[in-house]
Amino acid sequence: MRLPRRGFLQLAAGALTLGAARADDSKYVMKVSGPTINDGPYLFMKNFADTVEKDSGGRIKGELYPASQLGSIPRQIEGTQFGSIQAVTLPPEFFVGVDERFEVMAAPGLVDSMEHGQRLAGDTAVLKLMLGLGANKGLHGVGLFIAQPSSVISRTPIRHLADFKGKKLRVLASQFQMQALERLGATPVAMTLGDVLPALQQGAIDGAVSGLGVFVNMHFQDAAKYVTETRQPAIFVIHEISKKWYDALPGDLQQVIDAAGRSQSLAINAPAAKMNEDQRKAWVANGGELISLPADEQAAMMTTFRSVGEDVSRSKPALHEAYEIVADAARRTRQARG
Secondary structure (H helix, E strand, O other), X not given: OOXXXXXXXXXXXXXXXXXXXXXXXXXXXXXXXXXXXXOHHHHHHHHHHHHHHHHOOOOEEEEEXXXXXXXXXXXXXXXXXXXXXXXXXXXXXXXXXXXXXXHHHHOOOOOOOHHHHHHHHOOHHHHHHHHHOOHHHOEEEEEEEEEEEXXXXXXXXXXXXXHHOOOEEEEOOOHHHHHHHHHOOOEEEEOOHHHHHHHHHHOOOOEEEEEHHHHHHOOHHHOOOEEEOOOOOEEEEEEEEEHHHHHHOOHHHHHHHHHHHHHHHHHOHHHHHHHHHHHHHHHHHOOOEEEOOOHHHHHHHHHHHOOHHHHHHOOOXXXXXXXXXXXXXXXXXXXXXX
């Protein structure tokens, strides 16, 4: 039986419409990975996944994998680049092997408070720089926020700048962090998060630079109870999407991903600040001690750190340009205080 041409065209159009509807109704799994749990970055991961699932009408299903369930941090980054992991939430300096400019947010002295860090992370020039890095290496940045200031945990108390001398301290893989500690007379040791607690327990290192949330949630007080709140550098977190996966999404779902990254980067600010204060109380309640350097020594430390960013980046044109963008934004946002 032959259909009239008009009937055939109507059937063909219907088939195309049905095919488009089926394509639009496709379900996508979004594995969201990170190294920590029960802290600001984890809350961001959860809220981001929930928002994407809701705003996509359930077409994207979020799955959370905190506490490095999908492998070490380098494996999480590689998985995101190649598409086996769809999203990863990490301090940007861990991506330095992808592009050295990722580490500019780890420069000491950029910010002097959580509020200042929040303004810096929301600055248009900073977002354009940071979220664009890695685009040619399989990454699509959608979010940036400050998690909390850095602190130094140590087996013996660090109450004065002189106490840093001779200490072996774990740092992230950042030349900015390494040179900052070297200027205080300490020996920086780059080490992945999973190795830090055993190294402290065994005495392989004297202490570590990280966020207080890591120390509280991973029960570091069993190995070392002293935390010196240097507040430098600030710990920023970037949220990267697998570009391979993102590019395969329909346009409307790409918009959902981008919008969720922007909105949750702002929404995390108040909870992250509260978490930081709650973690300070929890550390003391669990038997730990919080230490502040004397005011004059804190000021002296900041003076020592002031030129680290310039000195580290000076010989690397791309890194230096990126540092100048971030440092300029830090000055502008510091002046924005009311």
